[in-house]
Amino acid sequence: MARTLISIGIILMVAGCINVYDERPDTTDRGYEWHDPGYMYPAQYDSMTDPNIITDFSSNGEMIYYTGLNENRQEIPVSGGPHWLYVHGGSCVSCHGVDGKGGVPIMMGTVIPSDITYEVLTSEEDHEDEHEEHPPYTDETISIAIREGKDPSGEELDYTMPRWDLSDEDMEDLIEYLKTL
Numbered sequence: 001m002a003r004t005l006i007s008i009g010i011i012l013m014v015a016g017c018i019n020v021y022d023e024r025p026d027t028t029d030r031g032y033e034w035h036d037p038g039y040m041y042p043a044q045y046d047s048m049t050d051p052n053i054i055t056d057f058s059s060n061g062e063m064i065y066y067t068g069l070n071e072n073r074q075e076i077p078v079s080g081g082p083h084w085l086y087v088h089g090g091s092c093v094s095c096h097g098v099d100g101k102g103g104v105p106i107m108m109g110t111v112i113p114s115d116i117t118y119e120v121l122t123s124e125e126d127h128e129d130e131h132e133e134h135p136p137y138t139d140e141t142i143s144i145a146i147r148e149g150k151d152p153s154g155e156e157l158d159y160t161m162p163r164w165d166l167s168d169e170d171m172e173d174l175i176e177y178l179k180t181l
């Protein structure tokens with residue numbers, strides 16, 4: 001009897017361990033996904049192989065927005081921005097969100113990511129941010145903001161916004177994608 005109990009105990013312990021090690025952190029139950037603004041560990045999973053993560057992007061621009069890689073899987077060279085971007089990876093989506101509307105503070109950020117939907121960037125109306133007024137963005141000045149971190153009046157954007165060294169083709173595709181948000 002004692003032996004049987006010990007055996008059952010051992011089996012349960014082993015099963016318990018297997019279960020513990022088998023369990024992966026479940027991000028979906030918390031209603032908070034790797035692509036939400038501020039989620040710190042987008043590259044905790046290998047986003048290129050995890051079947052739960054969409055890798056079928058419908059355009060090059062969308063792929064860059066989500067992954068920081070272009071359709072040839074080349075990493076877009078980036079500088080500035082918070083340290084975690086380099087440790088965990090991430091791209092526009094990590095800060096500006098799935099809908100491009102930003103508005104959510106991010107870790108180690110000193111300003112809140114702005115709304116970068118094309119419509120808002122190019123509208124005549126004042127943007128609600130801490131910057132002085134500037135003329136509406138055009139495709140040309142959007143690309144300067146992304147590459148050099150300057151707004152249309154030449155004012156430097158906060159360092160929280162990384163600088164992305166995109167090729168002309170990738171930039172065009174990315175701006176096309178911002179138009180769909």
Ligand code: HEC
Pocket residue numbers: 064065081082085090091092093094095096106109111112113114115116127129130142145146151156157158159160161162164174
């Ligand atoms: C680490 C967070 C972060 C990432 C990643 C990021 N941004 Fe930003 N972005 C910001 C913040 C914060 C601002 C606001 C800067 C400011 O107000 O000075 C900003 C501003 C901008 C602006 C200027 C908007 C305005 O209102 O003047 C554009 C355009 C932009 N981001 C595009 C992008 C694109 C495209 C990507 C991806 C290639 C990207 N950002 C990735 C944080 C980020």
